[in-house]
Amino acid sequence: MKSETRKIISDGLWNNNPIFRQVLGICSTLAVTNLLANTVVMCVALIFTLSLSAATVSMLRRFTPRNIRMMVETLIIAFYVIVVDLVLKAYWPEMSTNLGPYVGLIITNCIVMGRCEACGNINPPAHSFLDGLFNALGYSFVLLIIATIRELFGMGTFLGYPMPYFSGPYWDKWIVMVAPPGAFFTLAVVTWVFRSFEIRRENKSK
Amino acid sequence: MREKKWFPVVYMFAVTACFSSIVIGFSQFTSAKVQANQYLAFEKAVLMVLPGLMEEGESRLQLHETYVERVSEPDERSAGACTLREAGEIVAYALPISGQGFWAPIKGVIGVEADKKTITGIAFYEQNETPGLGAQITTSAFTSQFEGKVISPGDKPLSLERPGDELGMSDVHAVTGATQTSSRLEKIINDSLKKWLAELDEKSERGSQQKT
Numbered sequence: 001m002k003s004e005t006r007k008i009i010s011d012g013l014w015n016n017n018p019i020f021r022q023v024l025g026i027c028s029t030l031a032v033t034n035l036l037a038n039t040v041v042m043c044v045a046l047i048f049t050l051s052l053s054a055a056t057v058s059m060l061r062r063f064t065p066r067n068i069r070m071m072v073e074t075l076i077i078a079f080y081v082i083v084v085d086l087v088l089k090a091y092w093p094e095m096s097t098n099l100g101p102y103v104g105l106i107i108t109n110c111i112v113m114g115r116c117e118a119c120g121n122i123n124p125p126a127h128s129f130l131d132g133l134f135n136a137l138g139y140s141f142v143l144l145i146i147a148t149i150r151e152l153f154g155m156g157t158f159l160g161y162p163m164p165y166f167s168g169p170y171w172d173k174w175i176v177m178v179a180p181p182g183a184f185f186t187l188a189v190v191t192w193v194f195r196s197f198e199i200r201r202e203n204k205s206k
Numbered sequence: 207m208r209e210k211k212w213f214p215v216v217y218m219f220a221v222t223a224c225f226s227s228i229v230i231g232f233s234q235f236t237s238a239k240v241q242a243n244q245y246l247a248f249e250k251a252v253l254m255v256l257p258g259l260m261e262e263g264e265s266r267l268q269l270h271e272t273y274v275e276r277v278s279e280p281d282e283r284s285a286g287a288c289t290l291r292e293a294g295e296i297v298a299y300a301l302p303i304s305g306q307g308f309w310a311p312i313k314g315v316i317g318v319e320a321d322k323k324t325i326t327g328i329a330f331y332e333q334n335e336t337p338g339l340g341a342q343i344t345t346s347a348f349t350s351q352f353e354g355k356v357i358s359p360g361d362k363p364l365s366l367e368r369p370g371d372e373l374g375m376s377d378v379h380a381v382t383g384a385t386q387t388s389s390r391l392e393k394i395i396n397d398s399l400k401k402w403l404a405e406l407d408e409k410s411e412r413g414s415q416q417k418t
Contacts, residue, residue: 015310032337034337034338035337037382063217064217065217067214068217068218072217072218072220075221075225076225077229079225079229082229084234086233086240088237089236089238089240089243091239093240093244094249097247097332097333097334098341101310101334151338154338155338174385178338178383
C-alpha cells in the first residue's frame with residue numbers, strides 16, 4: 001500500500017476523525033443515534049454520498065469557477081442524497097419511514113461539504129474518493145459506538161433484540177439516553193475517551 | 207473562457223440541467239414503485255386492524271391479494287371507513303384516521319366492530335415521530351392495548367392515560383417520554399371517531415326515514 005493511501009486511511013479513521021477531531025457532522029450524530037438500526041442505514045447512506053460527491057466535485061474541479069464552487073458542491077451533494085432517498089423509498093419503505101427527514105438532511109451534513117471543500121477541490125478523483133470513503137467510515141464507527149450505548153442504556157436492546165440484564169427488571173431504563181440530551185452526554189463522553197488516548201500517545205512520542 | 211463574466215452562469219445552468227435530468231429520470235423510474243409502497247402500507251394497516259385477516263410473514267403481494275379479496279372500499283353505509291363483510295353484512299369497520307403529530311402528520315387506521323363500540327385494533331402507516339420515543343406508537347406493545355377497548359359515549363371516545371395509571375374500559379397507556387405525541391394522537395383518534403360516529407348516525411337515520 002502506498003504511504004499516501006495509508007495516510008488517507010489513518011487520517012479519516014483516527015488522526016483527523018470527522019467527529020472527535022474535526023467536530024463536524026454533529027447534528028446527525030445527535031439526531032439518529034438513538035436506535036442502532038437507523039444509525040447503520042444512515043452511515044451507509046453517508047458513506048455512499050460522501051465518497052461519490054467528493055469524487056464528482058474532484059472530477060469537475062478543473063472546470064468549476066472558484067466563485068461558484070460551493071453552489072456546485074451543494075448541487076452535487078443534493079443529487080446523491082436524492083438518489084439515496086428515492087432508492088430507500090422505492091425498495092425499503094420501512095426504513096425510509098424510520099429515518100424520515102434525516103436522509104434529506106445529509107445535504108446539510110457538514111462533513112460532506114467539509115471534505116468536498118478541503119479535499120475534493122484540490123485532489124484528483126481517486127484520492128478524493130478514498131478520502132471521502134474513510135472519513136465516512138471514521139464517522140460511522142463513532143456513530144455506531146454512540147448508538148450502541150444509547151440504545152442499550154435507554155431501551156435495554158441491541159438492534160431491537162432485548163439484552164440480558166438491561167431489559168430485565170433490575171435495569172431501570174434511562175429514558176434520557178434515548179431523548180436528545182442523552183446524545184450530548186454520550187457524544188461528550190466518547191469524544192473525551194478518544195481524545196485522552198490521543199493525548200497519551202502524543203505524550204509518549206515526545 | 208473561464209475568465210468570461212458569463213461563464214459561471216452558463217456553467218451553473220449546464221451542471222444543474224445535467225444533474226436534474228438524471229434525478230428526474232430516476233424518480234420517474236421509481237415513482238410507480240414508491241406510490242405502490244405507500245398504498246401497500248395503507249392496505250397492511252387496514253388488514254392489521256380488522257380481525258383475523260393478518261397472518262405473520264406474508265409477503266407484500268399476499269397482503270395485497272387478501273386486501274383486494276376481503277376488504278370492501280368505503281361506501282354509503284360506512285361513512286368513509288373500509289369494511290369487512292360476510293354474506294353482505296358488515297362485520298367490522300376500518301376507519302382511516304389522520305392529523306398532525308409532533309413533527310409531521312400521523313396517519314393510521316382504527317378498527318371497530320359492527321356494534322360501532324368495540325375497538326378491534328389500531329395501526330399506523332405514516333408517522334415521523336421521534337425514533338425511540340413517539341415512534342413507539344407503532345410498536346405492538348402500544349397498539350395491542352387498544353384491542354377490546356370500548357368507545358365511551360362521552361366527549362372523549364378513548365383516552366390515553368399516564369403510564370402506570372389504572373385503566374378503564376376505554377383507556378390505554380400513553381407512551382413514556384412522548385407527551386406531545388400522545389396528546390396529539392389522542393386528539394386525532396377522538397376527533398376522527400366522533401366525526402365518523404356522527405356521520406354514521408346521520409346516515410342510518412336517513413336510511414330509516416327512507417324506509418318508512
